[in-house]
Amino acid sequence: MAAAHFVSKLSAFEPVLQCDRRTGSGPHHPSPPKSFKSSLLGARVLLRLSTLRPHNVSKICPLAATVSLALPTAKPERVSSEKFPRWSSKAIKSFAMGELEARKLKYPTTGTEALLMGLLVDGTSLASKFLRANGFTLFKVRDEILKLLGKADMFFFSPEHPPLTDDAQRALDWAVDQKIKSGEGGEITTVHLLLGIWSEVESPGHKILSNLGFDDEKANELQSLISKRGFTED
Incomplete structure (x- = not known):
């Protein structure tokens, strides 16, 4: 549904450029590409359009687009930097699923406990496989959350994108910091996100992980894994 929302937003963007009728090529002018911003599953989406298909023109102009996705950060200046590492698609999906799980529990915010649930919802990521191999399941984590935080008001409706708690935001930024400190290329993965939690x-996510058997030894095992040269999510 979120993807359909993004497509509808894009279709509503009215281009006002003109094509060359003889060649079908895009316009030639010094102005920079147009930019279009939207929200897709809680992630930042920046779509740069350089040539479009205008109305009432028989020829089709080629479309050149670059999509940049980034999870929320307390250091927004990083996003505009070319050196800012990208989040993996699995990490972005896990974040989106975490928001959804927070809404299912009718919580007003997305905390570290919700991010942990999001990791488990997507069973294909490395962090999810590691957690499941060590006895973690979505049902166990959800039960621990209810014990720790209690049930929300059944008549409360969570916002579409429950805002991050301070500890959840710090967990995301920790993951980014660790990737930058490594000096390695590649993406920020679900393992980085798990270690950030x-x-x-003092966060609920850490306490739940600890209650279910996660410890520093397992964290060090994961840290050694992501420290290997050429490590990727897949």
Whole structure:
């Protein structure tokens, strides 16, 4: 549904450029590409359009687009930097699923506990496989959350994108910091996100991980894994 929303937003963008009728090529002018911003599953989406298909023109102009996705950060200046590492598609999906799980529990915010649920919902990521191999399941985590935080008001309706708690935001930024410190290329993965949750020792996510058997030894095992040269999510 979120993807359909994004497509509808894009179709509503009215181009006002003209094509060359003889060649079908796009316009030639010094002005920079148009930019279109939207929200897709809680992630930042930036679509740069350089040539479009205008109305009432028989020829089709080629479309050149670049999509940049980034999860929320307390350091927005990083997003505009070319050196800012990208989040993997699995990490972005896990974040989106975490928001959804927070809404299912009718919580007003997305905390580290919701991010942990999001990791488990997507069973294909490395972090999810590691957690499941160590006895973690979505049902166990949800039960621990209800024990720790309690049930929400049944008549409360969560916002479409429940805002991040402070500890959840710090967990995301920790993951980014660790990737930058490594000096390695590649993407920020679900393993980085899981270790970011573990780094917030007073957060619900850390407490739930600890209650279900996650410890520093397992964290070090994962840290060694992502420290290997050429490590990728897949």
